[in-house]
Amino acid sequence: MVAENIENVKGAIHIDNLVKTFISNEGETVAALNGVNLDIPAGSFVSLIGPSGCGKTTLLRQIAGLAEPTSGGVFVDGKKITKPGADRGFAFQQATLFPWLNIRDNISLGLRARHVYKEHKQDVDEFIETVGLKGFEKSYPHELSGGMNQRASLARALVGHPDILLLDEPLGALDAFTRMAMQDEIHRLWKKYKTTMVMVTHDVDEALYLSNYVVVMKARPSKIEQVIKIDLPFPRVRTQDTFVLYRKKILEILNFAGKIPEPEYYL
Amino acid sequence: MKNKLTNTLRRFLPFLGVIVALAIHLLIEDSDEHPEAEEAYYTWILYFFLVTTFILGIVSTFVKKLKKSLEYSGAFWGGVGIVVAIIDIVIGKLALFPVLFFPKYDNILAQFFEGYEIILKCIWHSTKLLVTGFLYGAGFGFVTGVLLGFNKKFNYWINPYIKLIGPIPATIWIPISLTIFPTTFGASVFIIALSVWFSVALMTSSAIQAVPKAYFEVSRTLGASSAFQIFRVGIPAAMPSIFLGVFYGIISAFLALMTAEMFGVKYGIGWYISWQKAMLVYSGVYAGIIVIAVYCMLILTLLFKLRDKILNWQKGTLKW
Incomplete structure (x- = not known):
């Protein structure tokens, strides 16, 4: 991928020959990532898509610094990643808000953890407003819907103004309509804060709707199959011909287009 | 209508x-x-x-x-x-x-009306024992539980001993603690503390180990230090179970208190009952039992009120 920074200067990701292996229960060494090379320009929106077992979540956790690489490494703005940091926000598939904190305290958690809450109080208010949770600051997570919780979790990840936001199927647990509304929400946040976004998803439409680049990955052996630049203006229209063409192209790479493959086993 | x-x-x-x-x-x-x-x-x-x-x-x-x-x-x-x-x-x-063992109401009530001074003294004495023992036990239990939950090395070296000593009824140690401690008060406090310590330590450590890993990952990606993860994530998340440990702890503390008092301590409600029994004044025994029932009920009510205040957030998530 050619490094052409989109407006932003910070948050460029360089992945250099990244290998991550696990020891399986049978004692065999299994490669979750098999020498991955990828460049993500600062300020871009990149989706990682592929079948389960292709290593896309492992790759995302490597960028977050939640797990050590076996060899190779991830570099953000030239610096090697060794542990999680506030420069890289992370939104999980489940909102994982803390049930003992109200929405406001949940969102300001990272600021408190880094002892910068006092200076950034108004940021918290701003983000509560941005994600549409004004009036729910004092509510507890269990009192709100799944979509609202997920918005709070996005606000929590973004309130510290990270250079990069990593999204691990953040909308996977939501129903179809909430999901589409939330996609617009994420797009709006990206436009507003110009954060580099890396999102893992199973949903081709979601990837096409939001991304500059779609990284198609394959399993066994896990590797990057192709990086596709999406040359469509925002806001994107899901029914547009060119949009459908991109979808067809991605599904073809993933072997899901048209022809039904012979099953490997019968039920 | x-x-x-x-x-x-x-x-x-x-x-x-x-x-x-x-x-x-x-x-x-x-x-x-x-x-x-x-x-x-x-x-x-x-x-x-x-x-x-x-x-x-x-x-x-x-x-x-x-x-x-x-x-x-x-x-x-x-x-x-x-x-x-x-x-x-x-x-x-x-x-x-x-009638010797089953006195009528008048005679039981007479114990309160005529002997309230000694009963109040006994309640005061028991409360002193219970509170001191409970505070020591809960405090040490909490610290032990947190160490066991977060520190792998501590868990490796200490946990087997705790598993060995913990389940033994604390009252078994009465004869030994009576010889070790210079006063019966100290010995009883030790017994009560021991019984509270185990259930609080056990529930705290297992609760901390059961905290979803995602909570720690979230806080790490937000830049939280280890101390923040322990005190602001792990412990609050474990609080409901810790409270359950305190609840079990206080019940075993009652038991330890009564047994300790019946064995060697002067004064206290347990002592009062065994004293009355020794004198074959069964109306006094019933009076003592009534006092204990009301006393335990009050403490448990207090504990539940405290829980509702601290664990207010739990209301929607789980009930017990």
Whole structure:
């Protein structure tokens, strides 16, 4: 991928020959990532898509610094990643808000953890407003819907103004309509804060709707199959011909287009 | 209209219950096998409740909250009056059981009216023991549990000993602790603390280990330090189970307290009961049991109130 920074200067990701292996229960060494090379320009929106077992979540956790690489490494703005940091926000598939904190305290958690809450109080208010949770600051997570919780979790990840936001199927647990509304929400946040976004998803439409680049990955052996630049203006229209063409192209790479493959086993 | 009438009646059911108990007590002679008490204490108490239940019934007409709760619980308290009356018939009026072991109400109440000084002293003494032992036990238990939950090395070296010592009933150590500690007070505090310590430590450590890994990952990606992860993530998340440990702890503390007091400590409710028993004053034994029942109930109510305050957030997530 050619490094052409989109407006932003910070948050460029360089992945250099990244290998991550696990020891399986049978004692065999299994490669979750098999020498991955990828460049993500600062300020871009990149989706990682592929079948389960292709290593896309492992790759995302490597960028977050939640797990050590076996060899190779991830570099953000030239610096090697060794542990999680506030420069890289992370939104999980489940909102994982803390049930003992109200929405406001949940969102300001990272600021408190880094002892910068006092200076950034108004940021918290701003983000509560941005994600549409004004009036729910004092509510507890269990009192709100799944979509609202997920918005709070996005606000929590973004309130510290990270250079990069990593999204691990953040909308996977939501129903179809909430999901589409939330996609617009994420797009709006990206436009507003110009954060580099890396999102893992199973949903081709979601990837096409939001991304500059779609990284198609394959399993066994896990590797990057192709990086596709999406040359469509925002806001994107899901029914547009060119949009459908991109979808067809991605599904073809993933072997899901048209022809039904012979099953490997019968039920 | 009919509904309103039954609801009003419900609020006066406790009053009716007292009337039943009083009528039975006044109309039927006590069995003359019972030794006579100096005063008619039971009648006094019934008159007292007669007045209070009547006043409550009247006042509840105007106080909405009281009205609701009385309409719900009125039948129960009326039933309590009946139960009290039945016991009065079986024990006091007919003396169906040996009167030495089953004294009538007047004689039990006499223990309170005539011996309240010593009973209060005993309550005070037990409270001192319980609070001191509980605080030590809960404090050390919490620290042990947190260390076990977060520190792998500590867990490896210490946990097997805890598993070995913990399940032994703390009261088994009474003979040993009596020789180690210079005072019986210290020995009893130790026993109580030991029994609280185990359940708090166990529940704390297992609760911390059961905290979803995602909570720690979230806080790490937000730049949280280890201390923040322990005190602001792990411990709050484990709080409901820790509280359960405290709850179990206080129950075993009651047990340890009573046993310790029956063994060697002077004063205390447990001591009072075994002393009365030794003198064959069974009315005193019953008085002691009543004190313990009320005492334990008060402490548990206090504990639940505290839980509701601290673990307010839990209301929607789980119930127990």
